[in-house]
Amino acid sequence: MPTDATPGNAGSPAAGPRTGKEYIAALDDGRTVHVGGKLVGNVAEHPAFAGIVATMAAVYDAAGEPDSPLVDPDTGGLALFTIPRTWEQHELRKRALEHWCRLTHGFIGRGPDHVSGVLAGFASHPAVFDTDRHQLGANVVAFHEYAAARGLWITNSIVPPQHNPTDPTSRVRPVQLVEERSDGIVVDGAQMLGTGAAVADEIFVTSVRPLSPGDEAKALSFIIPIATPGLRLICRRPYATSGGPFDYPLSARFDETDAMVVFDRVLVPWERVFAAGSVEVVNRQFFGTAAHQIGNLQSIIRLTAKLRFLTGVASLIVRANGRDRDPAIRHELADLAGIQTVSEALTESAHAFATQDEAGVYRPAGKYLYAALGMQTEVYPRAVKILGELAAGGVIQVPAAAGDLLDADEAAAMEVLMGSDRLPLAERVKLFKLAWDLVGSEFAGRHVQYERFYSGAVPVVKGYAYRFYPFAEAEALATGFLDSYGLPTPAGAAAGVAGRAA
Ligand SMILES: Cc1cc2nc3c(=O)[nH]c(=O)nc-3n(C[C@H](O)[C@H](O)[C@H](O)COP(=O)(O)OP(=O)(O)OC[C@H]3O[C@@H](n4cnc5c(N)ncnc54)[C@H](O)[C@@H]3O)c2cc1C
Known part of the structure; x- marks a missing residue:
């Protein structure tokens, strides 16, 4: 049965972006986050994360201020999700990104302002996600609407763990498809990092590195809540606890944290799957759509x-x-x-x-x-x-x-x-x-x-x-110049003058 957490059930446009309080409340969802060998309860209350959570809550609150440049007046939601189909929407996105980055001084790399742009790019080219085997373009459009209506913070994990692929004893398994079921796909393995994952709502998982025929099991693209059963985050050492805000003012507020991402046979419902087993879709999703360019304007x-x-x-x-x-x-x-x-x-x-x-x-x-x-x-x-x-x-x-x-x-x-x-x-x-x-x-x-x-x-x-x-344009200039002279004639050579092309 569709629930509020089901894309395709986006409901009416947001009355306004969610508040900081609502963002904080959503984090208490039973997610599995390890820091220093210990399982964290509510991340919002843990000293490693409380600083960044407070920072991001303040940014969500800023979106609720009158005439905030973070809001798309047509949807009432965050302009970060707006698909730039008109020049005005293109301008709106830029102003929203600039405002967002001013509030965080550019220290938050993978906040809600990045994957929202990637999703806008995907949703504007849904046909890229349709193959003979799976028609998943509609999922992309529905998920984009769902995430935009809620102003979700979605981070990404798009690179396999760093390892030695020539080591026959290696147990490293980049995340891969292990089963296709009627209710979704089952994935297992790990990804290198998810910046911000411990304090985000959801995570986008795929391979940004081009895949080759034979890599079908790794050809995945999906977004799931951080609290999905079987998903574990293993965080690096927190910097927010290095000292107080006077001594480490940036660490205290802006440590967005990074975590290794582990999938223990995680079930991903179909409505959250954008690619399953198609190398072609995974290889085309970033540049065959506007996603890479729109997403990286934020960068x-x-x-x-x-x-x-x-x-x-x-x-x-x-x-x-x-x-x-x-x-x-x-x-x-x-x-x-x-x-x-x-x-x-x-x-x-x-x-x-x-x-x-x-x-x-x-x-x-x-x-x-x-x-x-x-x-x-x-x-x-x-x-x-x-x-x-x-x-x-x-x-x-x-x-x-x-x-x-x-x-x-x-x-x-x-x-x-x-x-x-x-x-x-x-x-x-x-x-x-x-x-x-x-x-x-x-x-x-x-x-x-x-x-x-x-x-x-x-x-x-x-x-x-x-x-x-x-x-080619630069080469044409160099070629034109090269064509403007040639070997000297014997007489010219004697005089030290190169021949000029007609
Ligand atoms: C602070 C931080 C946060 C991160 N956050 C995220 C995140 O949120 N999500 C995510 O998906 N990833 C994240 N990453 C991972 C990042 O995507 C990878 O570090 C990056 O893709 C490089 O991969 P690698 O670390 O395995 O290095 P490698 O690719 O193994 O590179 C190691 C060295 O080899 C060189 N090298 C690599 N390829 C070539 C080549 N073809 N030719 C010559 N030299 C080469 C590199 O320049 C480098 O010097 C993060 C990384 C850092 C450092």
């Missing part, structure tokens, strides 16, 4: 927001040390500003040069989109390095914890190291602790690794950029 808007935030911290650090007039330091800040501006310019271009595909859906321009995505693997580590250079020992010359500043003797001792009327001790320590959470903490290191790998290994990401660059 570059997010990176732009994060780089802007980092540049702001760097500029404050420089001013705190009175170095803002030093040409060498200005040079470093200008490099940072350049990195941020290039990211912003590519994002604006990807949006502005979007074109409608055969289904009438606006796809962000691939040339700019993938140039930005390909660049992030190098520019984010570089931006962090520049901030680290500017902050230097200042990020180490701080007391162990906020409590030290509350101790009068300790604070007096530190006054001779950092005291100033212009920048009081506590403010200085606060700023440099924020910088440390960007350049040196575990959270900081994870973010560098995230920007380098979340979209795939470097050759994969650059492969997208290669595919979308119009090399």
Whole structure:
């Protein structure tokens, strides 16, 4: 019997996006989440997750504010799910993404703003999911409506566990189809990671890596609630518990957490299956639809927001040390500003040069989109390095914890190291602790690794950029120039002059 959790039963359009309170309440659903060998009860109450849950609840609440740019006035739901069929809808999505990323300063990679775009891309091209064996396009459309009506946070897990495929003793099994039943498919195995999975509503599982004939068992695409029986999450070390919000301000609020995803014979109901056993569908779903391009507009808007935030911290650090007039330091800040501006310019271009595909859906321009995505693997580590250079020992010359500043003797001792009327001790320590959470903490290191790998290994990401660059146009210029001269005539050679084409 269809229930409220059954796609196809989306009901009337949302009266408005759900509130933060409703998001938090939905997390208490009996999901299986392990941290440090222990099973977590309600994630919203666990110290590893309470910070990120509060952050995301505040973002959901922001969508309820009057005239929030996060809301599509036509549906009353989150504009993140809107299929950009008109230029106005394309603009609406961009404004919603920018607002979302401003609220989270670009530190949430796999929040509700990513897979919502992927789904919008899928739902605009349902025929891609229909094969002779399974007609699943209608599932995609119904699930998109269902998720949009509820403003669900769906994360993704689209890469197999890292392992040695030539090791005959390996027990690693990327998630695969083990049974097809009348009520759904049974899947078993594991996926490498699901960022945000512990605190999301649902998870999208597939293979973003191209599959080959013979890989039918791995050819899956589906979305299920995190609380589905048999689904287990094994989380990495939480960073939110590194220290208090004064000492680790970013870790405390924005640790979206990452978890390995294990499937113990999980039953996926048919209405949540988009591909089962079709290599062709899995290989076509991202680029045969608008999904990859719409989904990744979020990636570059997010990176732009994060780089802007980092540049702001760097500029404050420089001013705190009175170095803002030093040409060498200005040079470093200008490099940072350049990195941020290039990211912003590519994002604006990807949006502005979007074109409608055969289904009438606006796809962000691939040339700019993938140039930005390909660049992030190098520019984010570089931006962090520049901030680290500017902050230097200042990020180490701080007391162990906020409590030290509350101790009068300790604070007096530190006054001779950092005291100033212009920048009081506590403010200085606060700023440099924020910088440390960007350049040196575990959270900081994870973010560098995230920007380098979340979209795939470097050759994969650059492969997208290669595919979308119009090399023929550039080649024509070079060829034209080459054609403008030739071998010198004997007389010209003697005079040292190359022959010119007519
Ligand atoms: C912080 C973080 C969060 C993540 N979150 C998610 C998530 O939410 N969902 C998800 O699905 N995945 C997630 N991932 C996983 C991510 O998708 C993978 O790390 C990425 O696809 C690379 O795969 P891999 O780690 O197995 O590295 P590998 O592919 O094994 O790469 C290892 C090394 O080999 C190089 N290499 C790989 N392929 C080639 C090639 N063809 N030619 C030459 N060199 C190559 C790489 O550049 C790299 O140096 C996350 C990763 C990180 C670091």
